[in-house]
Amino acid sequence: MLGAFVNSRDADGAKVAFDRMPERNSVCWTSVILLNAKVGHLELALNMFQRMPERDIISWTVLLQATAESGFSGYARALFERMPEQDPVCMNTMINAYAHCGYLDQAEVLFYHLPERTVVSCSLMISIFARLGRVTEAKCVFDSMPLRNVVAWNALAAGYAHCGHTLQSQRIFELMPLTSAASWNTLVVAFANNGGIQEALETFHSMPERNEISWNALIQAQSSPACRERVFQTMPSWDIVSWTLLISMCSNATELKPLFDKMPAKNVVSWTVLVSANAQGGHVRQAEVAFVRMPQHGRVAATSMVAAYGHSGRIAAVADTFDSMLERDVVAWSAAVAANAQNGHDVEAIRTFHLALLDGVAPDRVCFASVLLACAHLGTVNAGRDYLVSMSSDHRVDPTCDHFLTMVDLLGRTGRVKDCEDLVNAMPYVPGDVAWMSLLGAARSYGHMGAGVRAAEKLMELEACGEYGGGGCPYVLLANLFAGAGWHAEAARANRVMKERGVRIHRCVSSIEVGGVDHRFCVGEDLAAHPQGEEIAMELRRLERMMVEQRLFAPEVREVLHDIGESEKERLLWQHSERLAIGFGLVATPPGTQLWIIKNLRVCLDCHTVTKFISLVTKRRIVVRDSNRFHHFDDGRCSCQDYW
Incomplete structure (x- = not known):
């Protein structure tokens, strides 16, 4: 009787059957614990685990896997540290849990301290590095493996695909000594995610066998809603992933809810997709309604709401939602830092960033971008420089052009126009319109004529090449710079040149x-x-x-x-x-x-x-x-x- 309830995922029925059993062995205890964890009753699962008369390595590992897969890395870490013995299965589970929640340093340490690195552990680490965009390190682990199975090959191919390296992914596929359905699916997804729609279709039709994942990958390859709907209708069968994928790719907000209501079954992923799709589309009210209706609030859905509240200026709702999260990964922390920085709560943004560091989270580029933005709002030049330098020196995160542009803006806002111009010319990226506009704006605000003229000339060159579409802003700012200095003839000439070139001013x-x-x-x-x-x-x-x-x-x-x-x-x-x-x-x-x-x-x-x-x-x-x-x-x- 208990087995029937467990197989049908009926937690309530399983509890009744379990309570009525005169004798219970470790298999019964472990089955009910795992069932409760899988259906979201994690607290009940933990309580049952505490009541177990005898716990073996299997029961420890089952609960560890359940808490890790549910996103509760804190619980998982506590369980892992309390385990009387640790086998390769539980160690691999913990590595994945660390990485999934942004604790990459801990994941690496545990991996490199494994008594024996098996094919499974190496394949797992390849997937983790690849998922985080660190394909060079993924390739190093792959090359160090004496034996490689199809899972390791697939993990490396998927890593290249995830980072947009379609040709390398295809090359790995061609080198595979043995391919599986997952190998073919990886190639379809690689083409689909990087614009190769025709190649994705050809690969799909060349597959020796197709499963639901193959069809779902084909849905991703379609560029229009009509094509996606047509593929969906021709599928031999639909699973919850197919429905969820279709909803996630729906661009029309009015169609999201009706499409979601048609789903024959819904899980936490489908609810999360509904919340995230509305939130990312700017439909905060609809996202909030769906979030409240969710049977169980997952980390991804809560993170989407934090970001949505931040974009709409509801900073109190940001704090309430973030504080209610049981588990937070680097994406959740980054969303909270960004929300505070965007809304002028810059000190709180920096404080949140340091709380993330204390929590063991490895900050990513998004997190650093928000911290630098907060520094720009506060005008703290030295702190901004320290954060920019620490990205690569302390956290192994390479600064992007956007990070340098925020630093350019910070220098310009604080009147350090010469330093601002020096950074524009020295940064390891070709300065675009944003860099020159920041310099021009700073020169106009602080009356630096030479820097302002040079920046305006660069912007006009970009406009002549078709690389700047900001309208008449450079001309207006240059005219304002001249007029502010009393050079009215030069201001009139800048306005005249703008009119002669047919440049339009964006109306406020x-x-x-x-x-x-x-x-x-x-x-x-x-x-x-x-x-x-x-x-x-x-x-x-x-x-x-x-x-x-x-x-x-x-x-x-x-x-x-x-x-x-x-x-x-x-x-x-x-x-x-x-x-x-x-x-x-x-x-x-x-x-x-x-x-x-x-x-x-x-x-x-x-x-x-x-x-x-x-x-x-x-x-x-x-x-x-x-x-x-x-x-x-x-x-x-x-x-x-x-x-x-």
Whole structure:
């Protein structure tokens, strides 16, 4: 009876049958423990394990595998350290658990301290190195093996495929002395993931035998939803992986939920895919609903929610979700660091990074990118340099171009324009438009004419080659640089060249959602055409009078570089898009309602000061997401500490 419940994965029935048994041997105990762990009742499985009268190596290994596969690396590590004896199976399980949760150093140490490295352990380490993009080390382990089975060959081929090295993956496949269905599937996936759709189809049709994994790989190879649906319909049978894969590749948010509801059976992976697909598509509300409905919150789903909350500025929800996670891998820690950095909680971002280090997590490139961004927001040049250097020296992570660009931005923001230009010219990557724009922006802010002209010339060269599509920003910033120095003739010439070349300026646009409807406002927009234009104008004039009467702020007319009078410059400042959006939000929502503004360009100094004042006098929290970061305005202060 117990065996029937275990085979059907009926944990409740198995518990009843187990409790009624007059005598129980270690096989019965181990079977029920494993079943509870597999269906997500890990706490019950651990309690039963503690109650076992006698534990053998099999029961220890079964529970270790179950906790590791469930993502609870902390529990797995504690069990592993308490085991009276450790055989190769449990050691391999622990290596995989360490790597899966980002503890690569521990995984390596355990692997290289194995009394005997078997084909299984070597194949496992090859897969781990390959999964993390370290194919050179994967190849070293492969070359050190005296005997190699098809699993080791497949692991190396899959590693090259994972890193985008399709030709090397194909070469390994051709060198295999013996191939399996998994070998062919690896090649199909290699082609599919790297754009070789035709090669994936040809490989699929050449396969001597196909299984469900083969068909699932073919679904991945399809570029259009219609083609994926057609392959899905021609499959001889559908499993939960096929359904989940189809959902994960659905690009239309409105089709996700109906497709998910059609699934005959759902597991934690399919629920996770639904949450992640909505979260990554920016549909935070739908992701949140699915997350709440999940029978069991896995690490991947929780990490997706942390990232989604961060992108939408809900930093309190980020903290709640992250703190509720029982287990966190490097991706989860990176998401928490990024969420804090994006929202101006830069000290907390750096603190979270160091907590990850204390937890034994090996930080990846994403994690370092967020820490450097936090340093850029804080203006801490020395700390930023230390983190950049430590990437390769302490953590064996090679800095990418993005890491250097963040350092360029940090130097520029802090006024170290010469150092900024030196780094642009010295970094081990060809400087692109982002690097030169950062330098030009810094030169404009701090009045460094030579650096500004050189950066603008580089950007215009890139534009002539078709490598820059940012519109008239270089010309505008150069004109502003000239005008700020009183060189009005040169400013006029920069504007004239821009017009002669037909370069367009990106118009500043801000949007605000009220009542589920997105309302857009453009700079200088005529409010007379807006249904509530008169109310918006009256509210903005009221706020302007309050600011003048209370002498809380002097307009930053330097932001307006037209050759016009001071009063006209002040009028133009009050026509900036974010002010119009805030004015609409104030008249269209009840008092105390939080306002969320999205702006396509960086917020100017004057609008930043005005928004702080508005948050103070109206007792509103105002969140502005500009092209660079989140600004959380509350009670006259901003989360960026007036540094952006």
